[in-house]
Amino acid sequence: MKKFILTIAGAGSTYTPGIVKSLLLNKEQFKLEELRLYDIDGERQGKVAVIVKKVVEEFDPEVKVTLTTEPEEAFKDVDFVFAQMRVGGYKMRELDEKIPLKYDVVGQETCGPGGMAYGLRTIFPMIELIDLVEKYAKRTHWIVNYSNPAAIVAEAVKRLRPRARIMNICDMPVGTMRNIAAILGCSREDLTVEYFGLNHYGWFTKIMVKGEDRTAEVREHARKHGLLLEDMSKIDVQHSEPSWVKTYGNIKYMVDMFPEYIPNPYMQYYLLPDHIVAHMNKERTRANEVMEGREKKIFDAVDKFNTTGEMDLSAFYVGVHGQFIVEVAMSLVFDLRKRFLVIVENNGAVKNLPDDAMVEIPAYITSNGPEAIRVGEIPTFYKGxxxxxxxxxxxxxxxxxxxxxxxxxxxxTMNRTVRSAFQAKQILDDLIEANKAYWPELK
Structure with missing residues (x-):
């Protein structure tokens, strides 16, 4: 059996243990020889690595685990890089969310002004990462990229490194599919969906279960309940948190007004921005929820282990985030031609959108990359x-x-979450001040 060397770039993320567990659960098909953890923040990575090593010890102790902050050691002869960098960490995410809220504008990490701020921090570090991987990795390597905001990152990579061996993906559509499957009483793997849009900006147009069209059932449920179930914790612990319950619940308003398609949950920020702001806590945003929740839980588990030698592996969980990236990697390496929603250059797939648009649509994932599935023309409202x-x-x-x-x-000014150019300028100027250490100088 072929064994692979895989690097997780941004390994200080609290998602890393879940990704590693997903990898090791697939060891019979996708066997790792070495797992490398790479992050520029060695201290944070070291804490997360305590849990990662225990996961490896439990699920596949044969795997060599390497921690490094050095690019050559991280990427030398690797087969895969899973990229999940968060430039500026949660400190900057909190500012991304709270600065727009000062002006009663949506504060969110990937949508609206916060997403643009995050994008301006991430473009050049992502290009640097691609160059380092290209320099050291095997010629057949693949980068599977989760780094946000995926739409802006994908647009920049297309322009600056068009030949990069990179797959840009997002777990929001597959997370939504998980909810849809639970509503329909089937597994996510039973679903085949049709979908079009940009990252965090799209719509499900058809939902099939083993060839049967069940879109109408999902639409009816969504008009009454959004994409919520009575007990969300039964399908995903993280997405049972209050902010996610609101997010999936708000789908009912959008489907009631525009019943043709089922929106990506993040469309709430663009179609319902006044409603979103009215129900946001300007002092405690999603960044605080994560820092006080998922992040604290993991670091508390590490502290307990360092003190007592006992590790609580329930401090993290394996959700669709970890499962999806592994599924994509396996389809790439084994030419499985599995169908996933991914971010690709349009090239006529959506007939009435520009060819150079980086769209999120279904594609077959092959050893040569994605083969986009043609969507055809889309209606004027969605096109606009x-x-x-x-x-x-x-x-x-x-x-x-x-x-x-x-x-x-x-x-x-152009973003739908912002009401006027005056408001856009105020937010931009505040974000420039906050991002002096990260953004290119704007003149």
Whole structure:
């Protein structure tokens, strides 16, 4: 059996133990020779690695585990890199969320001004990562990228490193599919969906279960309950948290007004921004919820282990985030041609969107990368929304590449979460001050 060397870049993430467990649960098909953990924050990575090592010890002790902050050691001769960098950490995420909220604008890590701020921090570090992997890894390597905001990152990579061996993915659609499957009483693997949009900006148009169209059932449920079940903790512990319950619940308003398709949950930020802001706590955002919840739970488990030698592996869980990235990697390496929702260059797949748009649509994942499935033409309402968001994302990348304050202001003004150019300028100027250590200089 072929064995693989795999590096997780951004291994200080609290998602890392779940990803590692997902990898090791598939050891009979996708056997690791070595797992490398790479992060520029060695201290944080070291804490997370305590749990990772216990997971490896329990599920596949044959795997060599290497911790490093050195790129050559991280990427030398690797087969796969799973990228999940968070530039600026949760400290900057909190500012991404709270600065827009000062002006009664959506505060969210990947959508609205917060997402654009995060994008401006991430573009060049992602390009640097691609170059390092290209320099040291095997020629057949693949980067499977979770780093957010995926739409802006994918647009920048397409322009700056068009030949990069990278798959840009997001677990939001597959997480939504998990909820849909629970509503329909089937497994996620039984679903085949049709979908179009941009990352965090799309719609499910058809939902099939083993060839049977069950879209109407999902639509009816969504109009009454959103994509919630009575007890969300039964399908996903993380997504039973209050902010996620609101997110999945808000789908009912969008489906009631626009019943044709089932929206990506994050469409709430663009279609219901006033409602979202009215129900957000400006002093305690999702960043605080994560830091006080998932992050604290993991680091408390590490502290307990260091003190007592006892490890509580229930401090993390394996959700669709970890499962999905492993499923994509396996389809890449074994040419499984499995169908997933991924981010690809349009090239006519959505007939009435620009060919160079980085769209999120179904594709077959092969050893040569994704083969997009054609969607055809989309209705005017959705086309117009997507084109506005696409222009916004392109302007963010323009601003980074051209060091252009004007392009950044245009991007912030164009975003549907922002009501006026005055408001856009206030938020942009505050974010420039907060991101001095991270953003390219905007002139």
């Amino acid at each position: 929304l997507i084109e506005q968001q696409l222009a916004c994302e392109k302007l963010v990348v323009d601003a980074a590449l051209e060091n252009s304050y004007e392009k950044a202001l245009q991007a912030f």
